[in-house]
Amino acid sequence: MPVTVRSFAKINLGLAIGPLRPDGFHELRTIYQTIAPHDILRIEIKRGSGIEIRCKDPRVPTDASNTCYKIAERTMAGLKARGRVIIEIEKRLPVQGGLGGASGNAVATLLALELALRKRVAGAEKLQIAAEVGSDLPLFLIGGTVLGVGHGEEVYPLQDLPSTPCVIATPPIGVSTPQAFADWDASSLNQLTPSTPSDRMLEFGRVLSAWLSGSKNMQYSGVPARGRGRAETPLLDLVRTGIENDFEKVVFLKYPELRDVKRVLERAGAFYASLSGSGSAMYGLFRTLPAAHKAAEKLQKLGVPSTVTRTLTRQQWKTKFLVSNF
Ligand code: C5P
Numbered sequence: 494m495p496v497t498v499r500s501f502a503k504i505n506l507g508l509a510i511g512p513l514r515p516d517g518f519h520e521l522r523t524i525y526q527t528i529a530p531h532d533i534l535r536i537e538i539k540r541g542s543g544i545e546i547r548c549k550d551p552r553v554p555t556d557a558s559n560t561c562y563k564i565a566e567r568t569m570a571g572l573k574a575r576g577r578v579i580i581e582i583e584k585r586l587p588v589q590g591g592l593g594g595a596s597g598n599a600v601a602t603l604l605a606l607e608l609a610l611r612k613r614v615a616g617a618e619k620l621q622i623a624a625e626v627g628s629d630l631p632l633f634l635i636g637g638t639v640l641g642v643g644h645g646e647e648v649y650p651l652q653d654l655p656s657t658p659c660v661i662a663t664p665p666i667g668v669s670t671p672q673a674f675a676d677w678d679a680s681s682l683n684q685l686t687p688s689t690p691s692d693r694m695l696e697f698g699r700v701l702s703a704w705l706s707g708s709k710n711m712q713y714s715g716v717p718a719r720g721r722g723r724a725e726t727p728l729l730d731l732v733r734t735g736i737e738n739d740f741e742k743v744v745f746l747k748y749p750e751l752r753d754v755k756r757v758l759e760r761a762g763a764f765y766a767s768l769s770g771s772g773s774a775m776y777g778l779f780r781t782l783p784a785a786h787k788a789a790e791k792l793q794k795l796g797v798p799s800t801v802t803r804t805l806t807r808q809q810w811k812t813k814f815l816v817s818n819f
Contacts, residue, residue, distance in 0.1 A: 495537040495724025500601035500806060502530045502592035503632060504659075504769040504776050507736030509697040510677055518628065518644035519674055520690070522652065522697040524591075524736070525559055525639040527805045528659060528776075531582040533816065534561075534600055536605040541577035543602040544569075550584040552667075554761075559644040560599035562641040567622045568603050572612045574703040581613045589667035591770030593629050600633035601814075608818055620648075629770070640701070651705075653682040656731065657778050658785040660763070662754050662792050662799040665771040668744060673771035693739070700736065729764070729778070740771045751775060754797055761788030 502757045503525045508636045511520030536689035546555040553559065557566075565578045580602055586594035600623055607613055616620065621628035628645035640649040745752045751768065754775045763777030779785040785801045792799040807811070 494609065494819050496605040496818050497533065497535045498601050498608075498814055499575050499595040499607045500534050501527050501595075501633075501810060501813075502586050502594060502597060502661075503527050503629070504661075504774075505738060505767070506638075506654075506669075506765075506805075507697065507737075507767075508738040508740060508770065509682060509693040510674075510739040511694045513678060515644050515646075516645070519677075520643070521641070522694055522701075523641045524701075525641050525648075526631075526654060527636045527639075527810045528592075528661070529802045529805050529813075530586060530592070530661060530688070530800065532585050532594060532601075534598060534601050534605060535581040536602060536609055537579045537581075538574075538576040538606075538609050539579060542575065543609075544578045544580070546580050547582055547584065548720075550582075550588070552588040553584055560630070561594045561602040563626045564599040564603050564622060564630075565606060566775050567625065568606045568614060571614050571618060571622065572610060572613065574606075574610050578606070579662075580714040587667075587774060589669060590663055590774040591668065591670075591790065592661070592774050593633070593774045594628045597626050597633050599623070599626050599804075606817070618775065620669075628703060635640065635807070636810035637805065639812050650807065654804055656806055656809065657665060657729070657804045658780070658782045659802050659804055660758060660777045660779065660785050660789045660792070660799055661769075661802055662775045662777075662789075662797050663772065664748075664754060664773050664775070664797055666748055666751075668772045670771045673740055674742055675745070677739070680743055680746075691725060694814070697736065701769070714730075729742045733807040738767050738769075741768045744768055744772045754792065757791055757795065758788055764789060790809065 506524040506670045523554040534537030544562050546559050620631050624646035630647050631648045632639045635650045637652040637653045640651050755766045766777040789799040789801045
């Protein structure tokens, strides 16, 4: 019986790139946040063997290089299951957009296979399989607000951000993440930022642990959220005042039009606007839905495809995952 699921996207609330490690990955610190936009995946197991990927979008590979193929292969082996796996991807999210589309697709495949086969992969093995396929897959096993460390694959659930209005702008530019890391390495870090990679890691850790421990010494702005008469949640406050996405420093140099998108979002009232991952998707977080709609209209008038959506809490993400299981 086919299983149909939603494969949600993510944004990064800050991303600090650390030193290049001997294994070829960069140490990083980020906060992942799942959001409502999604692809739809339909997984079916038929008689026979092998894995077949179907997708009408020509930018999505249908061979063994597809993340869904890689994870299906590992999951079937892990479960000692037999059959021909058919994965149909209805692509709605941008490809190479920094929204974790391909990563989310892979994890959705793993979870849908478990449902289709009525068998479970142990939690620790799931995390391991996901991390083998890509650095930003494991976050999709947790959902909501997630801390990512290591090379992004080591994940910890954080206290959820409340569901927040959000504008996602998707300029038609594909950014390769390995290339963005290579550009980061090639550029003189001193020119880009006065701090060393280790300094930025430490700073990210400091603001985060202050938030997690509810430290009274944490220098929150304490500015009441407009119209609500109370301070913002500490996470939003620290994102707004203390966390940046390091990829902006290299990606904005290459694509200056993305910096303009960020400015439009900020001028339209976003309390935080940023590149997501290595881009090219940009997002703005807003206090109200009408404000988000106005910002999206402005961007659309400028020819930048933009949608209004919300961030998804862990619970929302879990309950909306399954479309049908028959
Ligand atoms: O794990 P993922 O497939 O997303 O990584 C693709 C490539 O991006 C890696 O081979 C590496 O070159 C680069 N990368 C990195 N540091 C990270 C994540 C990815 O250098 N933290």
